[in-house]
Amino acid sequence: MMMTRGMLLVLLGLLLAASAAARDKRDTQTEQSRPLRESVRAVERDTGGEVLxxxxxxxxxxxxxxxxxxxxxxxxxxxxxxxRGDKKAGRKGKDKDD
Structure with missing residues (x-):
């Protein structure tokens, strides 16, 4: 019985650690993302056009x-x-025929 409790405590600790690590990773990715409004402003500035x-x-x-x-x-x-603001992807434009 003592071994089972110990194993349960270890498993619980691992689950809590994994959950915290996933949350930290998600928060870091969100912080590194370029907000949509910044991309909109850049396109407006670069094209002089109106965002639809x-x-x-x-x-x-x-x-x-x-x-x-x-x-x-x-x-x-x-x-x-x-x-993410990754310049490798760059900004692409294409004409729409429709």
Missing amino acids: RAERVAQDGRDVNRIKVITPEGRVRVYREDA
Whole structure:
């Protein structure tokens, strides 16, 4: 009986430690994310256009800020930026034909 209690206490300790580690990792990822509003401001500044829609979406296993803008020339473009601010993903724009 004593061995069972000891094992239960060890398991409980491991569960608590794992839970705390997962929470810390999630908090760190959230702190490192670029807020959507910052991406919107950057696209507005860079294009001089009007934002039609902005949202955070999952793409290829990571969060991406997706901003749809109409340019001063009347073209609709969609910009995607890695929400972590990772410059490798960069900002991509493409014309929409619809």
